[in-house]
Amino acid sequence: MNRTFMYFAAFTGMGSLFVGMLLLAALVLGNGRPVVATPGSSATEQPAAPASGPLGEITITAFDLGFEPAAINVDEPGTYTVVFVNDGGIYHDVTFADGTVIGAEGHETATGEVAIPSEGMTFLCSVPGHADGGMTGGVVIAASGASGPPAHEEERSAEELRDIDAATTSQFPAETAGRGNQILEPEVQSDGTLQWELTASVIEWETEPGKVLEAYAYNGMVPGPQLRAEVGDRIRIILNNELPVPTTIHSHGLFVPPDMDGVPVISQPAVMPGESFTYEYTLRNAGSHMYHSHFMAEKQVPMGLLGAFVVTDPDAVDEPVADIDTTMILNDGPLGFTINGKGFPATEPIVAQRGQMIRVRYMNEGLQIHPMHLHGMPQLVVAKDGWTLPTPHYEDTVLVAPGERIDVIIDASEVGAWAFHCHVLTHADGPDGMFGMVTALIVEE
Ligand SMILES: [Cu+2]
Numbered sequence: 001m002n003r004t005f006m007y008f009a010a011f012t013g014m015g016s017l018f019v020g021m022l023l024l025a026a027l028v029l030g031n032g033r034p035v036v037a038t039p040g041s042s043a044t045e046q047p048a049a050p051a052s053g054p055l056g057e058i059t060i061t062a063f064d065l066g067f068e069p070a071a072i073n074v075d076e077p078g079t080y081t082v083v084f085v086n087d088g089g090i091y092h093d094v095t096f097a098d099g100t101v102i103g104a105e106g107h108e109t110a111t112g113e114v115a116i117p118s119e120g121m122t123f124l125c126s127v128p129g130h131a132d133g134g135m136t137g138g139v140v141i142a143a144s145g146a147s148g149p150p151a152h153e154e155e156r157s158a159e160e161l162r163d164i165d166a167a168t169t170s171q172f173p174a175e176t177a178g179r180g181n182q183i184l185e186p187e188v189q190s191d192g193t194l195q196w197e198l199t200a201s202v203i204e205w206e207t208e209p210g211k212v213l214e215a216y217a218y219n220g221m222v223p224g225p226q227l228r229a230e231v232g233d234r235i236r237i238i239l240n241n242e243l244p245v246p247t248t249i250h251s252h253g254l255f256v257p258p259d260m261d262g263v264p265v266i267s268q269p270a271v272m273p274g275e276s277f278t279y280e281y282t283l284r285n286a287g288s289h290m291y292h293s294h295f296m297a298e299k300q301v302p303m304g305l306l307g308a309f310v311v312t313d314p315d316a317v318d319e320p321v322a323d324i325d326t327t328m329i330l331n332d333g334p335l336g337f338t339i340n341g342k343g344f345p346a347t348e349p350i351v352a353q354r355g356q357m358i359r360v361r362y363m364n365e366g367l368q369i370h371p372m373h374l375h376g377m378p379q380l381v382v383a384k385d386g387w388t389l390p391t392p393h394y395e396d397t398v399l400v401a402p403g404e405r406i407d408v409i410i411d412a413s414e415v416g417a418w419a420f421h422c423h424v425l426t427h428a429d430g431p432d433g434m435f436g437m438v439t440a441l442i443v444e445e
Pocket of ligand 1: 371
């Protein structure tokens with residue numbers, strides 16, 4: 001894959017540039033070190049701290065998604081009052097490494113206390129995905145020198161910033177264990193029914209090199225197996241639940257009978273651990289669809305219980321022609337910001353020959369919007385939620401909201417390696433360079 005990297009090296013400057021912007025912002029906005037000695041009138045006893053009352057005040061401002069300042073110096077260990085200003089639009093918290101949590105709804109402020117030990121302490125936002133998105137920081141004791149939390153961008157030289165960014169990007173596409181979204185061929189029954197068996201279980205999933213996380217998976221992969229069939233097919237999905245919790249499967253975007261819709265109580269009982277449930281119906285509408293858990297979905301889907309369900313119509317007259325047909329399943333949450341279950345540099349590039357037409361089926365199974373931006377070539381938007389658009393149109397940044405599927409056609413006209421990433425920049429770039437929702441389109445001559 002050396003050749004891939006050589007192409008890709010051409011745009012490694014993107015990460016450095018963004019980190020440079022962060023550094024500049026930190027220098028401009030960094031409002032000194034807001035540590036002011038105050039009498040400890042409202043002190044509570046903190047056994048871990050050498051002093052009995054707050055030594056001063058630390059102000060941490062949260063935004064979507066980061067902390068300002070992210071690196072805080074205090075003069076000595078001890079208890080500090082923390083003023084947590086949430087300038088973001090959604091709930092954030094500051095969770096210190098000792099378990100102290102101070103949270104606030106959007107545009108609100110909360111106050112608490114934290115005992116900073118002599119070695120300093122890191123903090124993050126505990127809302128799933130936010131730490132990966134950049135909401136991390138640390139408090140260091142100024143007098144203690146080099147010990148303490150990892151260095152932050154303010155403390156790194158330009159050469160270090162360049163090298164840290166390059167160290168990640170040069171691994172692309174990095175090897176990791178497991179590959180999701182693999183096509184699962186159905187077992188064709190004697191009556192013609194296409195049958196798939198999906199077993200939900202807890203697995204360990206490597207999202208980036210060395211980053212192994214607990215995940216929920218169908219058939220041991222995240223995303224689950226890709227199902228493909230045609231309009232008019234009779235299909236059967238047997239769900240086996242080997243999770244320690246109930247689950248169900250909802251077929252997202254498909255016409256189904258109400259008792260096959262996968263919503264607990266409304267359409268079926270929840271499928272308990274050790275139980276199975278069979279979904280069976282005839283496919284009535286083509287398009288890029290999905291299947292996913294509909295039980296405590298805010299946890300189970302980000303944890304990995306999701307997959308692509310692509311239905312084609314052999315009689316369609318308006319179907320765009322494509323040489324390469326690929327799905328890009330977007331997710332965010334406990335597994336980080338991922339494309340097809342992996343974060344950069346473990347994402348897979350799309351490789352095409354010049355002149356080939358590529359169909360990308362975006363599917364957003366996450367909790368956040370992801371505007372997917374391709375460098376070098378426009379994207380022709382041809383379908384939304386499985387429905388072909390009467391008038392396709394070009395975009396260079398295609399917004400994919402949670403639950404949406406957007407199909408695009410890319411004419412691979414420009415030879416080279418082109419960055420392909422979510423343009424919520426905190427989903428794609430951070431203090432250590434590019435990560436998360438970044439991949440590349442490589443067009444070969
Ligand atoms: Cu995004």
